[in-house]
Amino acid sequence: MISDRGITRLREAAAWPELDARYEITNVAGHGGMGTVYVARDHVLDREVAVKVLDLADRRGSRAARLAREAHILARLDHPGIVPIHDAGTLPDGRAYYVMKLVRGRRLDDVIAEGRPLAERLDTFARVLDAVAFAHAHGIVHRDLKPENVMIGAFGEVFVMDWGVAHEGSGDVEPVVVGTPGFMPPEQERAGDAVDPRADIFALGSLLQHLAGDDAPAPLKAIAAKARQTEVSARYQHVEALAADVARFRNQDRVDAYRESPLERAVRFYRRYELPILLLLAYIVMRFVLMVWRGI
Amino acid sequence: MPFPSTRLSVVERTRSSDEETRRIALATIIEAYWKPVYKYLRMKWAADPEHAADLTQEFFTTTLEKDVVGKYDPARARFRTYLRLCVDGFASNARKSERRLKRGGAMTLVPLDFETAEGELAAIEPAAASDVEELFYREWVRALMERSVDDLKRFAAESGRPVMFEVFARYDLVDEPESRPTYTEIARMLNLTTATVTNHLAAMRKQFRKILLDRLRELTSSEAEWESEAARLLGPARHR
Numbered sequence: 001m002i003s004d005r006g007i008t009r010l011r012e013a014a015a016w017p018e019l020d021a022r023y024e025i026t027n028v029a030g031h032g033g034m035g036t037v038y039v040a041r042d043h044v045l046d047r048e049v050a051v052k053v054l055d056l057a058d059r060r061g062s063r064a065a066r067l068a069r070e071a072h073i074l075a076r077l078d079h080p081g082i083v084p085i086h087d088a089g090t091l092p093d094g095r096a097y098y099v100m101k102l103v104r105g106r107r108l109d110d111v112i113a114e115g116r117p118l119a120e121r122l123d124t125f126a127r128v129l130d131a132v133a134f135a136h137a138h139g140i141v142h143r144d145l146k147p148e149n150v151m152i153g154a155f156g157e158v159f160v161m162d163w164g165v166a167h168e169g170s171g172d173v174e175p176v177v178v179g180t181p182g183f184m185p186p187e188q189e190r191a192g193d194a195v196d197p198r199a200d201i202f203a204l205g206s207l208l209q210h211l212a213g214d215d216a217p218a219p220l221k222a223i224a225a226k227a228r229q230t231e232v233s234a235r236y237q238h239v240e241a242l243a244a245d246v247a248r249f250r251n252q253d254r255v256d257a258y259r260e261s262p263l264e265r266a267v268r269f270y271r272r273y274e275l276p277i278l279l280l281l282a283y284i285v286m287r288f289v290l291m292v293w294r295g296i
Numbered sequence: 297m298p299f300p301s302t303r304l305s306v307v308e309r310t311r312s313s314d315e316e317t318r319r320i321a322l323a324t325i326i327e328a329y330w331k332p333v334y335k336y337l338r339m340k341w342a343a344d345p346e347h348a349a350d351l352t353q354e355f356f357t358t359t360l361e362k363d364v365v366g367k368y369d370p371a372r373a374r375f376r377t378y379l380r381l382c383v384d385g386f387a388s389n390a391r392k393s394e395r396r397l398k399r400g401g402a403m404t405l406v407p408l409d410f411e412t413a414e415g416e417l418a419a420i421e422p423a424a425a426s427d428v429e430e431l432f433y434r435e436w437v438r439a440l441m442e443r444s445v446d447d448l449k450r451f452a453a454e455s456g457r458p459v460m461f462e463v464f465a466r467y468d469l470v471d472e473p474e475s476r477p478t479y480t481e482i483a484r485m486l487n488l489t490t491a492t493v494t495n496h497l498a499a500m501r502k503q504f505r506k507i508l509l510d511r512l513r514e515l516t517s518s519e520a521e522w523e524s525e526a527a528r529l530l531g532p533a534r535h536r
Contacts, residue, residue: 001419001438002442056523
């Protein structure tokens with residue numbers, strides 16, 4: 001009898017891609033919705049790369065078309081937060097593939113679980129916003145932003161991954177629902193509805209909720225809530241607007257999404273100007289002590 | 297028997313007017329399903345080994361052609377799911393009538409080695425046993441893999457290159473990664489060059505994929521069902 005581990009091994013053997021001599025597959029890096037990512041050695045440039053290969057060559061070609069579209073989108077998006085693509089093609093058995101930079105690191109959901117400081121998590125979020133804003137400027141909506149699709153490299157680099165269901169402004173609307181529950185907005189949950197960059201803003205709001213955690217300060221929760229508004233027009237209308245509000249929060253300025261009480265404003269004012277306020281108070285106390293001392 | 301190039305759905309072939317075609321198609325279904333059915337009856341229906349063996353025999357002998365394949369509608373369910381539901385109905389009826397069944401007929405089509413199947417059942421992980429539907433699927437995959445490996449071995453032998461299968465067996469039929477030899481070690485064992493080992497392995501994996509997908513095509517009733525099963529077999533679900 002072939003054991004369960006033996007079956008897993010045979011499945012891997014059956015899926016193992018037969019690439020040309022340039023790329024030598026060495027390992028499995030991970031699995032996506034429609035394909036497997038392998039680690040390979042590029043013998044021409046003598047470096048390691050990642051190869052994403054479809055699990056199946058579908059007769060209708062819809063999977064191949066989706067992978068090709070992802071490859072073209074990656075080729076268009078030359079940004080430090082988006083993995084560069086090197087090559088693309090079709091295997092002899094009909095499966096489509098593309099070759100990209102190998103990112104060694106961890107997924108954001110694993111990093112979140114470690115409970116890193118809020119400032120560090122918001123720094124990561126700001127870099128995700130940069131990459132997504134860049135894609136939007138090129139007319140591309142990611143449509144599946146979530147912690148599992150963000151990678152943190154060994155030196156803190158942030159990459160937005162998996163553009164397999166990304167939508168180009170000029171492309172047709174698909175008659176199927178794509179995305180992840182909890183991260184996709186209501187308009188994306190309805191198959192056939194057109195989505196625009198504000199769908200990603202909803203997902204970014206969900207991402208911010210995850211990053212900030214349950215004990216996040218109220219203004220930060222309000223930013224996430226505004227990004228996640230059911231009504232499209234009630235959300236931030238551009239990633240830049242969301243990024244600006246997050247930056248204001250980080251600078252301890254008043255954020256657009258949150259109406260603060262006078263006490264909260266005073267506390268925020270104090271936190272922002274803590275050192276000058278303390279110096280001023282120290283000066284006043286010292287003057288008072290001097291006056292009293294001279295009076296005696 | 298020459299190696300088959302493209303396989304038609306066995307479900308289609310059971311409806312052929314040619315008796316020999318029908319007989320081979322039924323034998324193929326029995327080959328693919330008897331072990332999953334036996335283990336399913338043991339796990340889900342808590343049938344003792346003898347009773348499970350009787351039920352399995354009876355199911356494939358008297359029920360399969362007329363009541364299972366004959367009434368199958370591909371538009372309503374995939375064949376594997378449908379067959380499992382038929383087994384449930386069959387086992388339920390048998391339990392109600394508390395009848396003991398005679399062994400016999402299926403032996404003429406495919407020999408069923410229940411002792412081996414019983415031994416394999418002992419090796420099934422407890423986690424798998426808790427989900428009988430998943431167990432049925434896994435046993436179905438196991439039977440599919442075993443038959444595909446047999447086909448691959450036969451293919452290599454008929455091509456006059458049994459050493460190619462030896463390379464595949466020594467590398468891809470080893471369960472534990474730590475006990476898997478390197479290409480160089482296999483080359484030394486089989487008196488080949490490392491490059492030849494690499495080429496043989498690539499060729500065998502390519503052929504194995506083809507055989508596996510062909511076998512799968514044989515066990516499914518439509519292109520859509522084949523694609524869905526193949527995606528599950530080779531896609532992310534395999535890593536759960």
